[in-house]
Amino acid sequence: MSTRDGFFKRDPVTCAREMIGCELVWNGSGGVIVETEAYSVRNDEACHTFTRPSSRGFVKRMPAGAAYVYLNYGVHWLLNFLVKGGSEDGFVLIRALEPTCGIQEMTLRRNGTTPKNLCSGPGKLTRALGIDGAFHGRNLLSDPSASLRHPSATPNVQACTRVGITRSADFPWRFVAVGSRFLSVPADRQR
DNA sequence: ACACGGATACTA
C-alpha cells in the first residue's frame, strides 16, 4: 500500500482536507480526489451516527479505512471512509474525482457522459467506478484492487460549507481543490 | 422546476 498506516487514524476534518489531491483507484478506475466532506461522531447532527444505531455500530466494530457505502434517496450509492483513532472519529465522504484511470470503462458505466461530468458528484463517481453496496465494509488500505496515492506536490485546498444537508449545515467541512473544473458544486467565494 | 427511488429508524 502506498498510503501510510496512520492516514485514517486522525480526526475526520484533517483527514478530509488531506485527501484532496490523493489519487483513488478501485478495480482500475478512478482519479484524483478534488472534493471531500468531513462528518464527525461528535457534535455533528449531519453524521449518520447521530440518527443511526447501525452506523454507530459500524464505527465501533470496523477498522480505520473501512468503506462506509450506503444508498441515498433510493438511487445513489455514496462512498465514505471510516476515520477513527485520532482525537475524534467520523467519516470522509468522497464527493468528486478528476478522472485519471479507466476513463473508457467509467464512460460506459456512466452512459457516455463527458469526462468533465464523469465523477463530479458523490453518486456519479460511485456509478463510474462500479461501487455499490457490495463494497460496504471493504478496507481501502488492505484491498489489493484499491489504492490511494498521495500527491507529489501539496495541493491548494479551500474549505467550504457542506452541500445538500439540513442539520449542522454551517460547518466549513467541505474541502475542494482550488480551481478544479471537476467539482460537484462550485466552491464558496474566496474572501 | 420536479420526478425518481429504497434503506433505515421511528411510531404503534
Add this chain to the structure above:
DNA sequence: AGTATCCGTGTC
C-alpha cells in the same frame, strides 16, 4: 405496516 427522512441526479 405505515410514515418521515435522507450527504443526489437527470430531465423537464
